[in-house]
Amino acid sequence: MLQQLEGSRAIAQGIALCKPEVVCAYPITPQTHIVEALAEMVRTGELANCEFINVESEFAALSVAIGASAAGARSYTATASQGLLYMCEAVYNAAGLGLPIVMTIGNRAIGAPINIWNDHSDSMAMRDAGWIQLYAETNQEALDLHIQAFKLAEALSCPVMVCVDGFILTHAYERIEIPEAHDVDAFLPPYDPVQVLDCNDPVSIGAMVGPEAFAEVKYLQHRKQLAALELIPEIASEFSARFKRDSGGLVKPYRLEGAETIVVALGSMNGTIKDVIDEMRNEGHAIGSLAIVSFRPFPLQAVRAALVDAKRIVILEKSLSVGLGGPLSDGVRKSLSGTGLHGHTVIAGLGGRAITRKSLKALFVKAEMDELELLDFLDLDRDIVNVQLEREKETRRSGPVAENVLKSIGTVASRIA
Amino acid sequence: MKKPFAITLDPGSSLANHTGSWRTERPVYVDRLPPCNHACPAGEDIQGWLYHAEGGDYRRAWEALVKHNPFPAIMGRVCYHPCEDACNRGKLDEAVGIHAVERFLGDLAIRRGWLPGKPAGPGAKRVLVVGSGPSGLSCAYHLRLMGHGVVIVDSAKAAGGMMRYGIPKYRLPRDVLDAEISRIESMGVEFRLNSRIDDIMAAMAGFDAAFLAVGAHLARRTDIPAGDASRILDAVCLLHDMEDGPPPMLGRRVVVYGGGNTALDVARTAKRLGALESLIVYRRTKEQMPAHESELNEALQEGILFKWLSTVKAMDEGGVTVEKMVLDETGFPQPTGEFEKMEADSLVLALGQESELGLLKNVPDLEIENGTVKVNSSMMTSHPGIFAGGDMVPSDRTVTSAVGHGKKAAKNIDAWLRNETYIAPEKHEIAGFDKMNTWYYSDAPRTVQPELDIARRGSTFDEVVGGLTGKNALFEARRCLSCGNCFECDNCFGVCPDNAVIKLGPGLRFAFDYDYCKGCGLCAAECPCGAIKMVPESI
Amino acid sequence: MPLQPIKFYQTGTFTVGNRLLDESQRTVQANMRRTNSLNSGHRACQGCGEALGARYALDAAMQATKNRLIAANATGCLEVFSTPYPETSWQIPWMHSLFGNAASVATGIAAALKVKGKQDVRVIAQGGDGGTTDIGFACLSGMFERNDDVLYICYDNEAYMNTGVQRSSATPPAARTATTPAAGAHPGNSFGTGKNVPLIAMAHRIPFVATASVANLHDLEAKVNKAMTIHGARYIHIHVPCPLGWGSHPSDTLKVARLAVESGLFPLFEAEHGEITASLRLRKKAPVEAYLKLQRRFSHLFGEKPDRDTIAMIQAIADRNIEKFGLESP
Numbered sequence A: 001m002l003q004q005l006e007g008s009r010a011i012a013q014g015i016a017l018c019k020p021e022v023v024c025a026y027p028i029t030p031q032t033h034i035v036e037a038l039a040e041m042v043r044t045g046e047l048a049n050c051e052f053i054n055v056e057s058e059f060a061a062l063s064v065a066i067g068a069s070a071a072g073a074r075s076y077t078a079t080a081s082q083g084l085l086y087m088c089e090a091v092y093n094a095a096g097l098g099l100p101i102v103m104t105i106g107n108r109a110i111g112a113p114i115n116i117w118n119d120h121s122d123s124m125a126m127r128d129a130g131w132i133q134l135y136a137e138t139n140q141e142a143l144d145l146h147i148q149a150f151k152l153a154e155a156l157s158c159p160v161m162v163c164v165d166g167f168i169l170t171h172a173y174e175r176i177e178i179p180e181a182h183d184v185d186a187f188l189p190p191y192d193p194v195q196v197l198d199c200n201d202p203v204s205i206g207a208m209v210g211p212e213a214f215a216e217v218k219y220l221q222h223r224k225q226l227a228a229l230e231l232i233p234e235i236a237s238e239f240s241a242r243f244k245r246d247s248g249g250l251v252k253p254y255r256l257e258g259a260e261t262i263v264v265a266l267g268s269m270n271g272t273i274k275d276v277i278d279e280m281r282n283e284g285h286a287i288g289s290l291a292i293v294s295f296r297p298f299p300l301q302a303v304r305a306a307l308v309d310a311k312r313i314v315i316l317e318k319s320l321s322v323g324l325g326g327p328l329s330d331g332v333r334k335s336l337s338g339t340g341l342h343g344h345t346v347i348a349g350l351g352g353r354a355i356t357r358k359s360l361k362a363l364f365v366k367a368e369m370d371e372l373e374l375l376d377f378l379d380l381d382r383d384i385v386n387v388q389l390e391r392e393k394e395t396r397r398s399g400p401v402a403e404n405v406l407k408s409i410g411t412v413a414s415r416i417a
Numbered sequence B: 001m002k003k004p005f006a007i008t009l010d011p012g013s014s015l016a017n018h019t020g021s022w023r024t025e026r027p028v029y030v031d032r033l034p035p036c037n038h039a040c041p042a043g044e045d046i047q048g049w050l051y052h053a054e055g056g057d058y059r060r061a062w063e064a065l066v067k068h069n070p071f072p073a074i075m076g077r078v079c080y081h082p083c084e085d086a087c088n089r090g091k092l093d094e095a096v097g098i099h100a101v102e103r104f105l106g107d108l109a110i111r112r113g114w115l116p117g118k119p120a121g122p123g124a125k126r127v128l129v130v131g132s133g134p135s136g137l138s139c140a141y142h143l144r145l146m147g148h149g150v151v152i153v154d155s156a157k158a159a160g161g162m163m164r165y166g167i168p169k170y171r172l173p174r175d176v177l178d179a180e181i182s183r184i185e186s187m188g189v190e191f192r193l194n195s196r197i198d199d200i201m202a203a204m205a206g207f208d209a210a211f212l213a214v215g216a217h218l219a220r221r222t223d224i225p226a227g228d229a230s231r232i233l234d235a236v237c238l239l240h241d242m243e244d245g246p247p248p249m250l251g252r253r254v255v256v257y258g259g260g261n262t263a264l265d266v267a268r269t270a271k272r273l274g275a276l277e278s279l280i281v282y283r284r285t286k287e288q289m290p291a292h293e294s295e296l297n298e299a300l301q302e303g304i305l306f307k308w309l310s311t312v313k314a315m316d317e318g319g320v321t322v323e324k325m326v327l328d329e330t331g332f333p334q335p336t337g338e339f340e341k342m343e344a345d346s347l348v349l350a351l352g353q354e355s356e357l358g359l360l361k362n363v364p365d366l367e368i369e370n371g372t373v374k375v376n377s378s379m380m381t382s383h384p385g386i387f388a389g390g391d392m393v394p395s396d397r398t399v400t401s402a403v404g405h406g407k408k409a410a411k412n413i414d415a416w417l418r419n420e421t422y423i424a425p426e427k428h429e430i431a432g433f434d435k436m437n438t439w440y441y442s443d444a445p446r447t448v449q450p451e452l453d454i455a456r457r458g459s460t461f462d463e464v465v466g467g468l469t470g471k472n473a474l475f476e477a478r479r480c481l482s483c484g485n486c487f488e489c490d491n492c493f494g495v496c497p498d499n500a501v502i503k504l505g506p507g508l509r510f511a512f513d514y515d516y517c518k519g520c521g522l523c524a525a526e527c528p529c530g531a532i533k534m535v536p537e538s539i
Numbered sequence C: 001m002p003l004q005p006i007k008f009y010q011t012g013t014f015t016v017g018n019r020l021l022d023e024s025q026r027t028v029q030a031n032m033r034r035t036n037s038l039n040s041g042h043r044a045c046q047g048c049g050e051a052l053g054a055r056y057a058l059d060a061a062m063q064a065t066k067n068r069l070i071a072a073n074a075t076g077c078l079e080v081f082s083t084p085y086p087e088t089s090w091q092i093p094w095m096h097s098l099f100g101n102a103a104s105v106a107t108g109i110a111a112a113l114k115v116k117g118k119q120d121v122r123v124i125a126q127g128g129d130g131g132t133t134d135i136g137f138a139c140l141s142g143m144f145e146r147n148d149d150v151l152y153i154c155y156d157n158e159a160y161m162n163t164g165v166q167r168s169s170a171t172p173p174a175a176r177t178a179t180t181p182a183a184g185a186h187p188g189n190s191f192g193t194g195k196n197v198p199l200i201a202m203a204h205r206i207p208f209v210a211t212a213s214v215a216n217l218h219d220l221e222a223k224v225n226k227a228m229t230i231h232g233a234r235y236i237h238i239h240v241p242c243p244l245g246w247g248s249h250p251s252d253t254l255k256v257a258r259l260a261v262e263s264g265l266f267p268l269f270e271a272e273h274g275e276i277t278a279s280l281r282l283r284k285k286a287p288v289e290a291y292l293k294l295q296r297r298f299s300h301l302f303g304e305k306p307d308r309d310t311i312a313m314i315q316a317i318a319d320r321n322i323e324k325f326g327l328e329s330p
């Protein structure tokens, strides 16, 4: 059924269709609308047979999910930004224990400076925690990925994060096709855990493992993700067969035929990128793009196959590995090793900075002229940066950077001054 | 369940890890000798029979008791219970009233007509026992249980020795005495009363061995100048006459000379015979008096008067003359030359007894020391086949010791008759108070036995001290701490952090699982009764 | 004659078992068929009070629930010594996630059981004092506040033992730990610090809060039993001496625990919905000195020149407890 809905609401409806048995969450923008909607559905009975638990922190939220999952319940939580970091220890733990929890990340920047807007710093910080990470391009895909995520998580006994750009998706109203319940039921069998706390078959879960077996446990975690590389496309095609639309998969190539320049990106900015590509293709540029859906596991083969015939690669990233560059680039460059191709990392959209078509087009043109640095920043205001650098050089006690920058822009100068 | 590798484990699988290898000390179960048992001259397993009494199984308790001592009802009345002085509970609140429970069991057995076990086999050998006092009776009883034929010969009219002709009725009612003696008779022991033995060598004809227990019945005398009309009696005769003769005439004022139990018994008897004043004269102080404290207290309650640090010098119509004494540095009384006269109608001498050993005149190489017959550790005199015990051998002269001698002699006679030597089992280490963890025992003050009204004691020979009821006998028995021997409290089983104690089931006690025992010593520390010992592990 | 009430069983109700008592009145620990929820072969130190306390509590809970029990465990000695790969000592369904989240994990388990309609299965969360009063405190308070159907048991050995005896908010004043050394002007842990989690638990007005000690098994089991008859959030705080951390002899574990109770330093009480409903009278009152002296963590208070002032301050704490909780018979 096609509906005009806020992204969060749509995602919540998709999750409800998956019949989670325990939902727990702690509020943080921009995740709130998802869990509010779920709370309401549990209260009204629309989502039956589900415990909604209001916890006191994200650490508790994921911990409750861990307990619930180990006791055999399909468990779900959602968070973002500071909240994800607050539960960091549990994030690793859930993966280490192999509990198939599904968690939505409403992607948001991490402070300081505190910032509620979108970028990928939060989920990127957890990229090595052992979770599968899927990035949604649209709200339709976000909804669809959740349904696939439960199937994937439970098949592998591995937790899955579905990353949805905060505000850009979570708060956007779109026309969304809500799947039919019977289709979801047919697609997603009931949760059949590989290990469960059961009085009739007691086990101890969460042993302490020393050097004699720790590496093996970790390697087995890695093997699960390798298996996911096979499973994700299978599930995606099963999904499209049943629901009659394409969603998910490992990567999504766009107009790659004959492309000399390929733009690689995660999440919602692929929409804008595609618009620019369409425009430039019309103008005769040989350009295409590759959206990466599965960032963990990172589909090295698929990425390489998609990119190998290009001349240059632009990797657009909403996250900065401070002191190095971009985390997505690490994977992409690795997939290109031996091809002689350069990947240009461009950091964009940090803390909600708009990624405009205009800027992108200018960037791509610059790329075609091979004028990009290996690490570049989209729409970075060098003047402001220079002023602050000067200031720091002059006075030791130069004041807080964030406030200084805001003053330079003039947004709050009048109020602060 | 196909479990994830390493992080998920099978239940209880740590049994594969034998932590016993950490141990430097190992706990072992021991049996220690309870101080009461150690102190009992009759060699009773007091704790053993209390154990059954605690559970309310009085029959088994009594059976366990009479394995060692045929006279619980008597013993519970007249024994001075050294066991209670030794009882560890005395250090906690008050000693367990062992004698009271013992008496309860004895009385119950009499009421119910319980009999000890059947004697083993037909009387293979014949043993002569001379004297039917506690020692002779005890020996006969045990020999009979072992299957021997026993004949007891006594010069007196009735059996019992000093239990009948010494100890007054108000302390030992005769129906009780009769009941416990008749039980021995019913076991097939032959009694020949009213027959004095003058020559033991002659009397031995037809017997394989003899046990002599003729007691000490001759009153020790002292020279007291006395006027013609003065009445001077000795305690032994007086008490004998109480049983078996014309009631003694003592008059209104009676002076008793001596400081032992006999003196007290005489003074209290005098009171019951109608004396207005019954006074005990003793050379030393109250503290030095050999009489048992409880009896002294009862005498005081009954109004018996005492004159301490005095000796009787003379007696005439007007009364007795006493000399005051003082204690010298060594605590010995010395005369002062100060005299005092006091009214008295009669003077009773209670200065101790000696044995009449005439029947031994024809026994060659007999060793006699201070008027008593020497015996070796097997209770045998220097003449093979003749054993002796009780008051006639060096001992503390109590019914209980006499009973103990009788038992010990019986065991040795039995062995001797088989040409063997009896070897007593080795004694365990004593369960001292320091070995106990008394926190676990409930607070429980001793049960007080009821006592006869003072008013009624003056005039009758009714028993003074009453018995326990079934309920409070149970209570009293349960005050036992079971020192040194497991009483299955389950503490060790419970407190082991490593579940290294195996409970074998009711009555079967426990075992250590040395595969897992780390040797922490908690079980030993928390065993209330000290039945676990830590010993160094040998590597 | 002063007749005693006739219900007297030699050791009364203080020993683990008692052959004279009806089996139903003996402790679970006396039962040959107890579950040994924490089995042999674990790697706790000799005489570990925590290992003992955990078996006491869980065996009782197992019996109370007819073996329908699941436990969530915080990181700490209990977890480490019971489940080093490849062996576990647990005989019950058990899970360890993290140091600070046992209460939340238990909430999750309870929620799962509820949706699955398995409400006969009961949930216990357990952790050390550090995992409870410090790092797990937020999760604990959240679980209390939501009144989740979980019994949380804290095994209080008064420091972070598993990491080598560092101070926690349950470490008593003057105690030496690795981070409150017996040095300087005020050796050991400072006075006036720390928190009383049982009282804080009561402030949540949860249905049941109790303190217990390994030194009083009957009381401990009664409290666990009672807790298992109640639904909603429950808390039991069990005092468990640690021979290693306290510097006491392994064989003295129960003696030390007993003296903590008998001195008044560790009052045993229970509360329902925020109100104290019962407290255990001291059986044989002991001075705090008797307790302190058995432990090397307090040894700086004794020796040549005993620190009378500090001992008196500790005695004052005990006296206040005795007063506050009514530990002496009137």
Ligand SMILES: Cc1cc2nc3c(=O)[nH]c(=O)nc-3n(C[C@H](O)[C@H](O)[C@H](O)COP(=O)(O)OP(=O)(O)OC[C@H]3O[C@@H](n4cnc5c(N)ncnc54)[C@H](O)[C@@H]3O)c2cc1C
Residues within 6 Å of the ligand: B078, B079, B080, B130, B131, B132, B133, B134, B135, B136, B153, B154, B155, B156, B159, B160, B161, B162, B163, B166, B167, B168, B195, B196, B197, B198, B213, B214, B215, B216, B217, B239, B261, B262, B265, B356, B359, B389, B390, B391, B392, B397, B398, B399, B400, B402
């Ligand atoms: C007044 C009094 C009170 C006492 N109170 C207590 C008390 O409360 N508790 C306690 O433990 N002890 C008490 N005693 C001591 C105790 O009675 C004796 O130690 C005990 O009876 C000694 O036992 P026995 O078998 O050696 O000798 P006895 O009991 O003296 O028995 C010896 C028997 O041998 C018989 N006999 C002697 N010579 C011959 C012979 N030639 N031929 C045949 N038969 C012979 C006698 O007739 C007598 O029956 C008391 C003693 C007295 C005198």
Ligand SMILES: Cc1ncc(C[n+]2csc(CCOP(=O)(O)OP(=O)(O)O)c2C)c(N)n1
Residues within 6 Å of the ligand: A089, C050, C075, C076, C077, C078, C099, C100, C127, C128, C129, C130, C131, C132, C135, C157, C158, C159, C160, C161, C162, C163, C168
């Ligand atoms: C988040 C986190 N911080 C610190 C630790 C290290 N750590 C593990 S166990 C432990 C001490 C546990 O102390 P407590 O909870 O009192 O239990 P005990 O070992 O004393 O029984 C610490 C500090 C950890 N595992 N996780």
Ligand code: SF4
Residues within 6 Å of the ligand: B029, B485, B486, B487, B488, B489, B490, B491, B492, B493, B510, B523, B526, B527, B528, B529, B530, B531, B532
């Ligand atoms: S602790 Fe109890 S059960 Fe164990 S040996 Fe001692 S008395 Fe027997």
Ligand code: SF4
Residues within 6 Å of the ligand: B026, B027, B495, B496, B497, B498, B499, B500, B501, B512, B516, B517, B518, B519, B520, B521, B522, B523, B524, C047
């Ligand atoms: S309590 Fe257990 S581990 Fe300790 S010594 Fe006794 S049996 Fe061994």
Ligand code: SF4
Residues within 6 Å of the ligand: C043, C044, C045, C046, C047, C048, C049, C050, C051, C077, C078, C081, C157, C161, C162, C241, C242, C243, C244, C245
């Ligand atoms: S350090 Fe303490 S709590 Fe930890 S195992 Fe050892 S005794 Fe037990």
Ligand SMILES: [Mg+2]
Residues within 6 Å of the ligand: C128, C129, C130, C155, C156, C157, C158, C159, C160, C161
């Ligand atoms: Mg601790």
